[in-house]
Amino acid sequence: MILHPWVLGLIIGHSALLLVFSLGLINAWQIYRGWDYNSTEEKQFLLEKKTYLVSTVMNFALFTQILMLFLLEIAADELANVLPGAMCAVGTLSSNSYGFPLLDLKIVSFFVYFIWLVINYLDNQIETYPLVRKKYLGLILIYPLAVMETILLFLFVFNLDPSVITSCCGSVYNEGAEGLGGSLAGASAGFILPLFFSIVTLQLLNRFVFKRWSTVDKWFGNLLEFPLWIAFFMSAIVVTISFISIYVYEMLSHKCPFCFMGAEYYYYGVPLYFCLFVATATGMTGGLLGYIRQPSILKEKTVILRKKMEFVSLWGMLAFIVIGFLPFVAYYMKTGRLI
Amino acid sequence: MISGSWFEKQRNIIDYSLQSLLRRRSKNILILIIFILLVFAVSAILFITGSLTKEMMITSNDLPDITVQRILGGRQVNIPASYIPEIEEIPGVEAVETRVWGYFYLASLQANFTIFGMDLTLLEDGEYQKIVNWKNIPDQTENNPDFRMIIGQGVFELLKDIQMEKAYLFYQPFWEKPIPFDIIGTFKAETELQSNDLMVLQTEGARRVLELPPDEFSDLVVYVPNPEEIENIALKIRRYFPELRTITRVQIQNTYASVFGWKSAFVLSSLLVAIFAFLILIWDKASGLSPDEKREIGILKAIGWDTDVVLSVKFWEGFILSGIASLAGILLAYAYIYWLRAPGLREIFIGWSTIYPSFQLIPDVDPKFLLLIVTISVVPYLAVTVFPAWKAAITDPDVIMRNIG
Amino acid sequence: MSNLIIETITVTKTYNLGKPNEVTAVKDASLQINEGSLVVLKGPSGSGKTTLLSLIGCQAKPTRGEVIIRGKRISKLPEKFMNRHKRNHIGFIFQHFQLIGGMSVLDNIVLPLIPEGISPKERSKRADRLLERFDLTHRRQFKVSHLSGGEQQRVAIARALINNAGILLADEPSAHLDSRLTSDLLLYINQLKQSGQTILITSHDPIIYQHPAVDQVFEMKDGQVIS
Numbered sequence: 002m003i004l005h006p007w008v009l010g011l012i013i014g015h016s017a018l019l020l021v022f023s024l025g026l027i028n029a030w031q032i033y034r035g036w037d038y039n040s041t042e043e044k045q046f047l048l049e050k051k052t053y054l055v056s057t058v059m060n061f062a063l064f065t066q067i068l069m070l071f072l073l074e075i076a077a078d079e080l081a082n083v084l085p086g087a088m089c090a091v092g093t094l095s096s097n098s099y100g101f102p103l104l105d106l107k108i109v110s111f112f113v114y115f116i117w118l119v120i121n122y123l124d125n126q127i128e129t130y131p132l133v134r135k136k137y138l139g140l141i142l143i144y145p146l147a148v149m150e151t152i153l154l155f156l157f158v159f160n161l162d163p164s165v166i167t168s169c170c171g172s173v174y175n176e177g178a179e180g181l182g183g184s185l186a187g188a189s190a191g192f193i194l195p196l197f198f199s200i201v202t203l204q205l206l207n208r209f210v211f212k213r214w215s216t217v218d219k220w221f222g223n224l225l226e227f228p229l230w231i232a233f234f235m236s237a238i239v240v241t242i243s244f245i246s247i248y249v250y251e252m253l254s255h256k257c258p259f260c261f262m263g264a265e266y267y268y269y270g271v272p273l274y275f276c277l278f279v280a281t282a283t284g285m286t287g288g289l290l291g292y293i294r295q296p297s298i299l300k301e302k303t304v305i306l307r308k309k310m311e312f313v314s315l316w317g318m319l320a321f322i323v324i325g326f327l328p329f330v331a332y333y334m335k336t337g338r339l340i
Numbered sequence: 341m342i343s344g345s346w347f348e349k350q351r352n353i354i355d356y357s358l359q360s361l362l363r364r365r366s367k368n369i370l371i372l373i374i375f376i377l378l379v380f381a382v383s384a385i386l387f388i389t390g391s392l393t394k395e396m397m398i399t400s401n402d403l404p405d406i407t408v409q410r411i412l413g414g415r416q417v418n419i420p421a422s423y424i425p426e427i428e429e430i431p432g433v434e435a436v437e438t439r440v441w442g443y444f445y446l447a448s449l450q451a452n453f454t455i456f457g458m459d460l461t462l463l464e465d466g467e468y469q470k471i472v473n474w475k476n477i478p479d480q481t482e483n484n485p486d487f488r489m490i491i492g493q494g495v496f497e498l499l500k501d502i503q504m505e506k507a508y509l510f511y512q513p514f515w516e517k518p519i520p521f522d523i524i525g526t527f528k529a530e531t532e533l534q535s536n537d538l539m540v541l542q543t544e545g546a547r548r549v550l551e552l553p554p555d556e557f558s559d560l561v562v563y564v565p566n567p568e569e570i571e572n573i574a575l576k577i578r579r580y581f582p583e584l585r586t587i588t589r590v591q592i593q594n595t596y597a598s599v600f601g602w603k604s605a606f607v608l609s610s611l612l613v614a615i616f617a618f619l620i621l622i623w624d625k626a627s628g629l630s631p632d633e634k635r636e637i638g639i640l641k642a643i644g645w646d647t648d649v650v651l652s653v654k655f656w657e658g659f660i661l662s663g664i665a666s667l668a669g670i671l672l673a674y675a676y677i678y679w680l681r682a683p684g685l686r687e688i689f690i691g692w693s694t695i696y697p698s699f700q701l702i703p704d705v706d707p708k709f710l711l712l713i714v715t716i717s718v719v720p721y722l723a724v725t726v727f728p729a730w731k732a733a734i735t736d737p738d739v740i741m742r743n744i745g
Numbered sequence: 746m747s748n749l750i751i752e753t754i755t756v757t758k759t760y761n762l763g764k765p766n767e768v769t770a771v772k773d774a775s776l777q778i779n780e781g782s783l784v785v786l787k788g789p790s791g792s793g794k795t796t797l798l799s800l801i802g803c804q805a806k807p808t809r810g811e812v813i814i815r816g817k818r819i820s821k822l823p824e825k826f827m828n829r830h831k832r833n834h835i836g837f838i839f840q841h842f843q844l845i846g847g848m849s850v851l852d853n854i855v856l857p858l859i860p861e862g863i864s865p866k867e868r869s870k871r872a873d874r875l876l877e878r879f880d881l882t883h884r885r886q887f888k889v890s891h892l893s894g895g896e897q898q899r900v901a902i903a904r905a906l907i908n909n910a911g912i913l914l915a916d917e918p919s920a921h922l923d924s925r926l927t928s929d930l931l932l933y934i935n936q937l938k939q940s941g942q943t944i945l946i947t948s949h950d951p952i953i954y955q956h957p958a959v960d961q962v963f964e965m966k967d968g969q970v971i972s
Contacts, residue, residue, distance in 0.1 A: 005601045005605055006385075006386055006389070006601070006604060006605065006608060006712065007712060009605070009608060009609075009716070010712045010715045010716055013715065013716055013719070013720060014715050014719055017719050017720050017723040018723075020723065021723050021726055024726070024727060038821075039821070041806065041807070041808055041809065041820075041821075042762070043762060046806065049823055049824060050647065050734040050824075053647050053648065053651060053730060053733065053734065054726075054727070054730045057651055057655070057726055057729070057730060058726060061722060061723065061726055065719055065723075068711075068714075068715055068719065069715075071711060072711065072712070072715055075708050075711065075712075079708070082393075082593075082594070082597045083594055083597050083598045083601065085590070085591075085594060125825065128822055128823060128826045130823065163594070163598060264706075345862055346862070347862075348862035348863070348864055349860060349861070349862035351862075352859045352860070352862060352863070352865075353859070353860070355865075356859055359848075359852075363847045363848070635843075636845055638843075639843045639844075639845060639856075640856070642804055642837060642839065642843065643837065643856055643857045643904065644828050644831045644832035644857050644860075644908075645828070645857075645859075645860050646824070646825055646828050646860065647824060647825075648825070649859075649860040736804075736805070737799070737804040737805070738799070738804065738805050740839065740843050741795060741796075741799045741804055741805070741839070741916075
């Protein structure tokens with residue numbers, strides 16, 4: 002199993018990520034320990050130079066992580082050909098207990114790397130690098146994520162067993178099924194759609210109303226944004242599985258969130274997820290930036306960056322909604338009824 | 341100074357990187373060639389595996405849904421007709437058919453032939469008429485309709501050597517007398533890979549040669565129209581008759597896919613050593629900056645380029661180099677597999693199975709493959725150049741200030 | 746109207762601090778230079794004038810002391826911000842020209858503009874003005890390595906001026922020139938001074954530091970400014 006080309010690809014990609022990240026970690030630790038802005042010693046200059054290395058490392062990590070997310074999905078799909086019972090990525094991922102946790106961790110990592118990179122960018126705009134130590138401490142705390150991911154990957158790969166029958170998306174994302182898949186699919190349209198749209202409405206309210214109230218903006222508007230985006234992401238996933246997918250496949254029982262990434266469905270999933278991830282990433286980051294209030298020199302740059310993030314996330318959210326509900330609208334126009 | 345946008349800046353940097361690569365052609369050419377060769381090798385293997393698998397999937401769709409064999413003492417034996425009614429009754433089964441086939445070993449030529457029994461009139465009259473080169477048969481052999489056969493090209497060549505190309509005598513030492521068969525045709529060349537060592541005999545004649553008792557068959561074949569029920573029905577058959585073995589089409593497909601995967605992985609892993617060595621080469625080359633390069637970066641830093649910008653240049657250089665190498669490698673592999681039909685590699689992948697693929701090699705270029713190849717090539721390359729690129733980019737302008745000449 | 750454009754306050758540069766091969770190239774150097782003036786740093790080789798020039802030119806950071814350019818303390822700035830200041834205010838002409846041989850004259854001249862995101866068209870426009878001014882238009886696409894010493898000198902000057910910097914620093918500009926080219930050089934320098942540039946030159950050549958256009962001469966010995 003290990004030598005299957007797609008598995009090899011995953012292993013190579015993750016190893017590269019971990020190795021490069023480790024390089025960054027060593028330097029991050031050195032910077033965290035020894036940083037003294039006011040020093041004119043050679044040592045400080047070297048540390049300054051090392052900040053560039055760490056930035057490059059994290060850029061590479063994000064780039065590779067995005068690639069790996071795609072790769073995992075495709076690899077799972079390909080591996081489904083050799084695992085009995087599996088007909089698409091879902092089968093492969095559910096064939097042992099490490100598949101889905103791996104995917105979840107990768108998604109979390111993606112967001113975390115993105116946020117770190119934005120904060121890094123912000124910090125580099127200011128001459129005094131005010132967030133340096135917090136930033137690198139953060140990196141040191143993020144590192145275990147990468148380690149865990151690699152461990153999970155190896156566990157997942159080593160536990161793939163072509164002799165064990167696994168389930169396919171039809172049975173995982175089935176209302177009758179036990180487990181998370183079942184509950185996700187079972188979430189009826191009547192429940193999840195209002196929830197999803199109330200979150201969206203809350204977002205818009207937060208953006209255009211709450212924040213304008215200057216006293217409220219001081220703490221309420223800012224607090225809300227970050228958790229709101231997490232809620233948005235999760236409810237969007239549920240909506241995708243329990244509602245959107247039905248109309249893409251035009252089948253009440255087919256609720257798989259991966260099958261529509263393929264060529265047969267014109268790679269529909271790609272723009273859909275792209276908008277979702279971009280919107281959530283920028284939205285979350287924007288919200289997080291709102292927590293940064295000192296030092297004050299930072300504030301001005303933060304505000305500019307926040308505005309950009311907010312702009313992108315808003316449009317991303319709208320695009321997601323449009324793309325997501327397009328199949329539904331198309332179906333309704335075609336047949337005049339719901340499935 | 342009025343600055344341009346971020347995009348303009350990136351465009352400038354990419355431009356400069358390209359120019360920079362071209363200026364140092366000789367240094368980069370060697371790396372490029374090795375890189376292309378490695379990508380070529382990996383891609384060729386992936387393409388051939390993908391095509392064979394795809395083709396296997398297509399041809400194996402003609403395989404029966406379930407093949408049922410009887411096992412005695414761990415080996416396959418003849419299966420009596422008595423099983424048929426009970427299997428037919430399982431809900432979901434559309435039909436059960438019988439098959440007569442086996443192997444025949446010709447000691448004098450040390451050749452193993454596959455014998456398949458069928459009603460040859462189906463070939464004579466139907467659409468399959470055109471896959472056979474029909475021979476002229478003298479009238480008298482019409483008396484033995486049961487003892488006619490059509491053979492593959494490979495068999496024909498062998499029999500020509502022993503002057504038996506018109507009629508062949510089947511004989512085993514313990515038989516009373518040999519059984520003569522008239523050769524009424526040979527399979528045409530385009531079916532070569534499947535028919536090469538095949539002898540298709542009239543059913544009754546085949547039974548005689550294979551010594552199959554009446555009412556017994558080599559195996560049974562079950563047709564199940566609903567694919568989702570195949571597993572279940574196979575399971576039921578095994579439950580009712582523990583002495584029977586079932587092989588589903590899906591199982592065969594999975595086995596093929598997995599063996600193709602295994603074979604390709606084997607070849608790939610031997611490449612890993614080469615890839616690893618290559619990466620070390622890259623690291624080494626990238627780490628040691630030539631005095632010329634050092635000077636150039638020193639100049640750039642001295643006239644005001646940020647470390648960031650120099651790093652970007654180094655990154656783009658790497659990206660462009662590995663990108664071009666990957667593309668070239670992929671294109672070369674495509675040409676090798678689909679135009680030249682993979683001389684050399686072909687032998688490794690073919691020739692171990694009882695069902696030979698026809699080796700038409702349908703191009704199966706999925707964008708997925710490209711992503712995989714990029715991951716295996718560009719990502720490690722960039723990973724290895726991160727540190728050396730940084731080392732280069734932090735060169736101090738001092739270097740050129742205190743330099744002589 | 747004269748205001749301080751460059752000021753150094755007890756600037757010191759020590760290499761390999763704390764190690765056995767420790768060397769102090771510049772010690773407690775204090776200078777004040779007014780805008781629009783032509784200043785020469787003179788002294789024998791090894792006196793530290795190149796190092797002092799590189800400290801002022803943002804090419805290195807002082808071990809102690811302050812360098813102030815146009816009122817901004819640049820010594821403590823991280824590289825990125827120091828560079829920005831450098832790009833906006835300073836043009837540097839190096840002792841050995843330090844041009845990139847495999848590149849054309851045009852490409853060498855516009856090099857400082859690339860990270861600024863200036864479009865190729867705009868870059869050409871600016872460069873062409875300078876090419877004309879220094880009589881290099883006919884050499885536009887030539888590889889720099891095919892140029893004569895004098896022509897390379899002019900390319901180096903053009904490159905230093907492409908970003909419209911107000912301060913020009915030149916390190917031993919006449920070191921590799923014959924007397925005819927040196928007088929050409931002085932002509933250019935004078936022209937530049939007339940157009941408002943502040944110019945700081947290091948040189949041990951009397952033709953340079955005794956030129957009538959020179960406003961101030963600082964003498965350096967063993968790393969210290971002695972006059």
